[in-house]
Amino acid sequence: MPVTTTERGWKASVTRPVEWTAEVLPGLLDTTPDDVPDLFGDRKASPKRVLVVDTEVMNRHGDAILNLLARFDIEHPLPVIVPGGEAAKTRITANRITEAMEKFNVPRFGEPVLVWGGGVAHDVAGLAASQFRRGVPYRFYATTLVAAIDAGFALKVAVSQGWKNRVGAYHPAEAMFTDSGLFPHDRERTLDGTGEVLKWFCVDPDPTHFDHFEAHGPRVVQEHFRPDDPEALTIIRRTIAGMMRELAANPFEANSLRRSYVGHGMSPAFEPLVSHGQAVILDILLSLMIATRRDLIRASLRDRIVRVIRDTGLALWHDVLDDGPGPIMDALADTSRHRHGRMSIPVPYRRLGRVTYMQDISAAEVDTALHDLQGISKA
Numbered sequence: 001m002p003v004t005t006t007e008r009g010w011k012a013s014v015t016r017p018v019e020w021t022a023e024v025l026p027g028l029l030d031t032t033p034d035d036v037p038d039l040f041g042d043r044k045a046s047p048k049r050v051l052v053v054d055t056e057v058m059n060r061h062g063d064a065i066l067n068l069l070a071r072f073d074i075e076h077p078l079p080v081i082v083p084g085g086e087a088a089k090t091r092i093t094a095n096r097i098t099e100a101m102e103k104f105n106v107p108r109f110g111e112p113v114l115v116w117g118g119g120v121a122h123d124v125a126g127l128a129a130s131q132f133r134r135g136v137p138y139r140f141y142a143t144t145l146v147a148a149i150d151a152g153f154a155l156k157v158a159v160s161q162g163w164k165n166r167v168g169a170y171h172p173a174e175a176m177f178t179d180s181g182l183f184p185h186d187r188e189r190t191l192d193g194t195g196e197v198l199k200w201f202c203v204d205p206d207p208t209h210f211d212h213f214e215a216h217g218p219r220v221v222q223e224h225f226r227p228d229d230p231e232a233l234t235i236i237r238r239t240i241a242g243m244m245r246e247l248a249a250n251p252f253e254a255n256s257l258r259r260s261y262v263g264h265g266m267s268p269a270f271e272p273l274v275s276h277g278q279a280v281i282l283d284i285l286l287s288l289m290i291a292t293r294r295d296l297i298r299a300s301l302r303d304r305i306v307r308v309i310r311d312t313g314l315a316l317w318h319d320v321l322d323d324g325p326g327p328i329m330d331a332l333a334d335t336s337r338h339r340h341g342r343m344s345i346p347v348p349y350r351r352l353g354r355v356t357y358m359q360d361i362s363a364a365e366v367d368t369a370l371h372d373l374q375g376i377s378k379a
């Protein structure tokens with residue numbers, strides 16, 4: 001019964017099905033309608049689509065994307081070109097996309113907006129799609145590692161306003177497709193995405209996935225997740241599958257005990273001076289230092305994770321940590337406001353595969369963790 005009578009009135013309660021998909025498609029730009037007929041949604045219902053493309057993606061892959069759309073007989077106006085990077089993650093960019101939707105008269109259903117780019121294009125265009133006509137569908141073609149293994153199917157969209165991701169919504173792309181052959185071969189970008197991959201393997205319920213990353217990850221990272229490398233594909237697929245299961249079990253974050261929160265409680269203190277994935281890793285490192293002091297994990301497990309982080313080329317220390325516990329405590333306070341008043345910082349518990357949640361981390365603990373980490377980073 002969606003509406004029941006209460007003592008003073010009526011109460012409505014409805015559930016809303018949310019479905020979304022994620023696919024790894026090597027050779028995405030060469031796809032034909034025979035291979036993946038629904039790559040751009042139901043073309044028979046309507047072939048019209050608004051197209052949003054990240055600037056760098058347009059420079060590198062613009063012709064191939066336009067050819068691909070032509071092969072699928074997609075009708076579209078000139079693409080809305082949006083810059084990547086945190087500075088572009090604003091309402092201003094989102095408004096440009098909304099204006100294009102209005103101009104092309106995107107209907108409520110049946111003409112999903114096609115978004116090509118990284119996490120910023122996803123989050124900004126997703127927010128615009130969530131607001132236009134109170135929600136129109138969009139499809140996302142992830143061109144960075146971060147977008148492929150996290151943002152593209154993580155349900156959440158946002159722009160930053162003062163604080164990162166402060167204004168947002170839950171509005172997943174109805175379908176995400178990715179191909180690591182599209183990713184930039186830029187060491188910093190690859191490492192950034194690797195931070196999010198490693199984040200997941202630190203808390204993945206299946207500890208053998210960490211073992212696999214430990215064995216192959218550093219090479220795979222060095223080679224920028226080559227699309228013809230089976231180990232790279234395994235790492236990407238396992239991250240997507242694990243994260244998607246985790247998110248779908250708790251899609252609207254009603255439960256704050258969420259494994260995927262690992263690395264995201266303190267990291268806002270380091271951004272945007274530090275890129276997102278690297279900030280997540282600094283957060284994990286400090287969490288591991290605190291967990292060891294609290295006797296939740298042995299130093300040997302802490303050191304094993306630190307070694308893998310170091311072997312991939314991610315930094316163990318950044319100047320931003322010289323600011324001491326103050327900004328980190330501010331970030332933890334904001335994190336608590338987001339998580340029912342509790343910090344709920346996930347860390348491995350005793351062994352990989354198990355997780356516990358740390359509460360009430362004090363400034364003194366953060367200070368000690370910073371000293372411990374500084375020592376380890378210099379060793």
Ligand SMILES: NC(=O)c1ccc[n+]([C@@H]2O[C@H](COP(=O)([O-])OP(=O)(O)OC[C@H]3O[C@@H](n4cnc5c(N)ncnc54)[C@H](O)[C@@H]3O)[C@@H](O)[C@H]2O)c1
Binds near residue numbers: 056083120121
């Ligand atoms: N929605 C979520 O749940 C979620 C999850 C994780 C991360 N994010 C967000 O994702 C963002 C980070 O994602 P990102 O690292 O992809 O950032 P990004 O989208 O800014 O891309 C990084 C840079 O790479 C460029 N670029 C993108 N694809 C390229 C390609 N194929 N070749 C060359 N250059 C390319 C972009 O123009 C940009 O300069 C952050 O804002 C983060 O908050 C969101």
